Structure formats: C-alpha cells, structure tokens
Amino acid sequence: xxxxxxxxxxxxxxxxxxxxxxxxxxxxxxxxxxxxxxxxxxxxxxxxxxxxxxxxxxxxxxxxxxxxxxxxxxxxxxxxxxxxxxxxxxxxxxxxxxxxxxxxxxxxxxxxxxxxxxxxxxxxxxxxxxxxxxxxxxxxxxxxxxxxxxxxxxxxxxxxxxxxxxxxxxxxxxxxxxxxxxxxxxxxxxxxxxxxxxxxxxxxxxxxxxxxxxx
Numbered sequence: 001x002x003x004x005x006x007x008x009x010x011x012x013x014x015x016x017x018x019x020x021x022x023x024x025x026x027x028x029x030x031x032x033x034x035x036x037x038x039x040x041x042x043x044x045x046x047x048x049x050x051x052x053x054x055x056x057x058x059x060x061x062x063x064x065x066x067x068x069x070x071x072x073x074x075x076x077x078x079x080x081x082x083x084x085x086x087x088x089x090x091x092x093x094x095x096x097x098x099x100x101x102x103x104x105x106x107x108x109x110x111x112x113x114x115x116x117x118x119x120x121x122x123x124x125x126x127x128x129x130x131x132x133x134x135x136x137x138x139x140x141x142x143x144x145x146x147x148x149x150x151x152x153x154x155x156x157x158x159x160x161x162x163x164x165x166x167x168x169x170x171x172x173x174x175x176x177x178x179x180x181x182x183x184x185x186x187x188x189x190x191x192x193x194x195x196x197x198x199x200x201x202x203x204x205x206x207x208x209x210x211x212x213x214x215x
Contacts, residue, residue, distance in 0.1 A: 050173075106143070125141065
C-alpha cells in the first residue's frame with residue numbers, strides 16, 4: 001500500500017516536471033503603465049498655469065488629496081486663491097492603435113510603432129504633445145499628429161493611428177487662500193484664471209476628461 005502511494009507520487013512529480021511551461025508572446029507580455037499614474041506638477045491643457053485663480057462657484061477645499069478628506073474651508077464665488085501646484089492622476093490610460101507602421105518622436109527617441117501594438121496615453125502636455133507609455137517606457141513630448149489632429153476629425157483615413165479608448169484622469173490642485181491656509185481641490189473647472197493664453201479653459205478641461213489633446 002505504501003509502495004503504491006510512493007509510485008503514484010513519483011509519477012505525479014514526473015508529470016509536473018515534464019509539463020510544458022506556457023510562454024507569453026512579446027505582445028502578450030507587454031503591459032501598460034502602472035496606474036494610477038501620478039504626474040506631479042502637471043497642468044493639463046495648453047496655456048495652463050498655476051498662479052492666482054478666482055472661484056466661479058462655491059468650492060470645498062480639503063485637507064488631503066482625497067474626495068472623502070475633511071473640508072478645511074469653502075471658497076465663495078469671486079474669492080481669490082493662489083494655485084500652488086497640481087497632480088494629474090491617470091486612473092486608466094488611453095489606448096491608441098495604428099493601422100500602418102509609424103515612427104513617432106519623443107524623449108524616448110524615434111519610436112517605431114507597428115500595427116497591433118498599443119500606445120498608452122497619459123498626461124497631455126500642450127501644443128500637440130503628450131506623455132505616453134510604450135514598450136515598458138515612459139516617453140515625454142510624444143507627437144500626437146499621427147492620431148489626433150484636425151485632419152483626423154474630417155478625414156480619419158489620413159491618420160495612421162486611432163484612439164480606441166480614452167483615458168480616465170482626475171486633476172487635483174493645491175491652493176492657498178488669503179490667510180495662508182493650504183488645501184486640495186479636485187474641482188479646477190470651477191476657477192477662472194487658469195489659462196495664460198486666453199480661450200475657453202472649460203472646453204480644454206472637458207477634452208482632458210475625455211483623454212484627448214486640445215487643439
């Protein structure tokens with residue numbers, strides 16, 4: 001009885017050793033960026049600047065960068081604060097795929113992207129450039145011209161890439177009121193004074209929430 005058990009155990013071990021180990025293909029093993037991705041100091045639209053901002057509505061300012069954090073004070077419409085800095089948090093990266101091979105320039109150098117590979121979108125940097133993730137690397141100043149510009153809207157066939165899924169982000173801003181109390185808000189759309197070059201900052205923020213660069 002004991003001998004039969006030993007033989008059975010030996011056979012089981014032999015089967016486990018001989019069993020093939022699954023090997024991931026390069027495409028399967030390529031993963032997207034770690035999320036949430038926190039981009040500290042980012043100001044996520046063209047012309048965005050941290051400086052004196054004016055509240056357009058009642059805004060709750062919290063002690064920490066959490067929506068359930070305690071409220072340290074509430075701003076009234078017309079009240080001014082100093083926007084000290086901000087953090088753009090990418091909760092879900094945007095996805096871009098290409099129907100034709102393309103070479104995109106960025107801080108990673110000349111990057112060749114083949115059909116079937118995925119470019120992950122992170123924080124938009126303005127002027128047609130974005131932070132992106134490709135082949136396990138963070139690339140800054142990635143040119144978006146091949147997948148998002150005015151031509152893509154009118155004639156999609158002219159663009160080699162397509163945004164197949166927008167990113168999901170939230171923007172937290174650290175503000176200081178007139179008596180020096182510092183706190184955090186995730187409602188930057190309720191402020192005026194964010195855009196140094198004019199234009200509709202509200203529209204820019206809307207495009208950011210959709211994971212698309214503004215033009």
